Amino acid sequence: MFKEKFKYYKSKSPPPNLQEVIDFSNIKNAVDKVKRIIISNNNVPTKRFLEVGLKEANQWDVFCLDERPGLRFVRNPFLPIGQRYWIKRCLENYTSKPNQLNLDTLGVLKSDENWWTSCQS
Incomplete structure (x- = not known):
């Protein structure tokens, strides 16, 4: 399934239809498909995030997709x-x-x- 979709979006002739692509920097167009999740960093000390080059978890942009339960999209936590x-x-x-x-x-x-x-x- 992944390979098939990858080839579809990679094709140049005919060009792919990008209507179904979700732009996570502008989720207003996909409110019926995407939900923002608020993460807390209660369990991990702030120092630990900084040691590995991460923002604190409560500053992350995390989204879930209604169509893919369990899948989380994290937008640049670094x-x-x-x-x-x-x-x-x-x-x-x-x-x-x-x-x-x-x-x-x-x-x-x-x-x-x-x-x-x-x-x-």
């Missing part, structure tokens, strides 16, 4: 410094073995090479 930290960490950690990369099939990297490190040199 502080600016947290965004940079997690982007860098993902690029450093997940672009090396044992993780699989799309580049593996191209033979671009040696078996002991890390994509992020090679891009830096």
